[in-house]
Amino acid sequence: MHAWPASEVPALPGQGRDLRIHDTATGGLVTLDPGPVARIYVCGITPYDATHLGHAATYNAFDLVQRVWLDTKRQVHYVQNVTDVDDPLLERAERDNVDWVALAEKETALFREDMTALRMLPPRHYIGAVEAIPGIVPLVERLREAGAAYELDDDIYFSVESDPHFGQVSHLDAAAMRLLSAERGGDPDRPGKKNPLDPMLWMAARPGEPSWDGGSLGRGRPGWHIECVAIALDHLGMGFDVQGGGSDLAFPHHEMGASHAQVLTGEFPMAKAYVHAGMVALHGEKMSKSKGNLVFVSQLRRDGVDPAAIRLALLAHHYRADWEYTDDVLRDAVARLDRWRAAVSRPDGPPAEALVEEIRDALANDLDAPTALAAVDRWAAAQQEHGGTDIGAPGVVSRAVDALLGVAL
Template sequence: MRSWSSPDVPSLAELGLGVGPVVRVHDTATRDLRPSDPAETARLYVCGITPYDATHMGHAATYLAFDLLQRAWRDHGLDVDYTQNVTDVDDPLLERALATGVDWMDLAAREIELFREDMTALRIIPPANYVGAVETIDLVVGLIDRLDQAGSVYRVDEDLYFDVHADAGFGAVSGLTEEQMLRIFPERGGDPDRPGKKHPLDCLLWQAERPGEPSWETRLGKGRPGWHVECAAIALEHLGTDFDVQGGGSDLVFPHHEMSASEATVATHEPFAQSYVHAGMVGFEGEKMSKSKGNLVLVSKLRAAGHDPMAIRLALLAHHYRSDWEWFGEEITAAEKRLAVWRAAVSRTVAPSGPDLVTVIRTAMTNDLDAPSALDAIDAWAADDSAADPQAGRTVRTAIDTLLGVKL
């Protein structure tokens, strides 16, 4: 599947400012900050959209978080191998297509293209491998075969399920108790009450053909993949085992990332990822942001209303990526004001020291992607009317572009 165009990311090293520190990010599995410092190439997998709706601010906040991680890695001198999936066949997509009378493939294609446009406008670094579920049926079937050989697959009617307790470490990613898992599982696509399952938490690997739904003819029978095995198969194919970061929104910790990790571990006998990094949820004026409530704040609508994409990006950067927060109308107003102040500040003939500010921004961004602290430091620099460095404007402009992705 085609990705989107990549923004130009300037190099601070080319300005004689060396490379940034080792990146530390919060690992959900260990509940602690962990250094992420591979030898040459950082490997990143981020779970992508199910394309039944447009990009809202929660989506944008998640993909921005992992854009910041890529920028911090690159500033440290690393290459990045980034893979993202698109769940372009799944129940929510099929349900929306049926409800709106649109062919599910047309709906998916339309929303994927809008997502590409939004990511391009926000200057999000694209994945090298942008992979749809529909194009990975053979990969999924191969992984299910490996799980079957490991004795962790069983049949319920014509569907195939994964025995989650075949993984001795099941539960390590989320740290949840079984009671907590059972409460969350049905809220996030699970079917704990299905008759015939060995355990309520066992998850679907392969769904046999249903009347009126898309399916593919395979050696497993005619059907389509389960959600968790899709991501496990794509990640293993493009990144291998024990890759650096598995990322996504915090709503994916359980069951999605827990299940994907267990499936991959049972199949390969190797760790799935070194760290599990999750972005917080974005609400709207005290409520969950959702289509049913009609309160989605869409990136495309903000752009259509004339808001500068860099102001949208700044509005997101004002919140730490791991925090849960609420979108209010003044978010974009404050971001546009900040953007104007910064653009004026970097245009000054002489300004306070640029390299000193670069050090502060780098320190913030390599300390669990602390964008709000970086923004505060830039605000203080912009407000300082002392004049010492004739190159400061260029230096700071480059640093803001390189590390925060904001084009001034």
């Protein structure tokens, strides 16, 4: 599966700061010190509907992580998956009487278009669940051989008790885990499981549903968590720098994935930091495909909204904060974009070197984009009120905003 084209990231004078970011597993800020190549895995979409602003906010956060790393002169090895076979996709295809493969391909293509428009840097490896199946099957077999997996009516489950570190990503109690498992794709009430929290590794073939040859596992399809583990281990290995996604992935998805990987490799932890973006709400409730309270990036674009304004609307909120989308949020972003473009359209202006450092400092401090935006606002206001004599300063600002914030002026 191919990703989307990369926008050029301007090179800036000087060098960026190492990133301090909130790690869910430790509950505090950690300073990331990757080697020459920083490694990041971000969980991708299940392509049964278009990209909404909640998706965009999550991918914007991890785009900022990449930009901070690139500014430190590191390379970035970014991997993202596409869960192109799963119950929600199959249910949507059946509801709409369309082929599930065609639906997945259509929505994945639209996601690429949205990411391109928003200037999100693409992953080096963009891998679908279906194409990952040949690498998933051996992992499930290894877990079964190690006694960390068991069969239940031909389905195969992972035993969470096989990982002594289980629970160290989300730090939730058993009651909260069971509740979230039921809400987020698990089946804690299924009779016969050793532990209600045990997640499925391999689902045996069901009538009328797609299935693949699983060798000794029989025909079926993979569970959600082992999909990401197989892709991450194949392309990044253990101990990569950041495992990212929305806050709703901390449990069960990232918790279970970490346990799968740790049992498979005997190493701990799977990732050096587990980083989670906040949720975006509409009309008082989290944007959700199941609820249908969505604002789609593609629809905003069709309505003539500049993608740079959409990006500024996202950047106006700290990545870890839960926030609510309103028309005012977008109006403010459009107005900010107009002010910034007017400010950089002049041939000279106030000195910009200090502004570049302010943006760097803000982003290195747990991706504090709102503080970075406020710094650019101050420069733009000074440009409007007093102008300046620094030839080329507007160009420096334009390149810095593009390189560090992903906004093309």
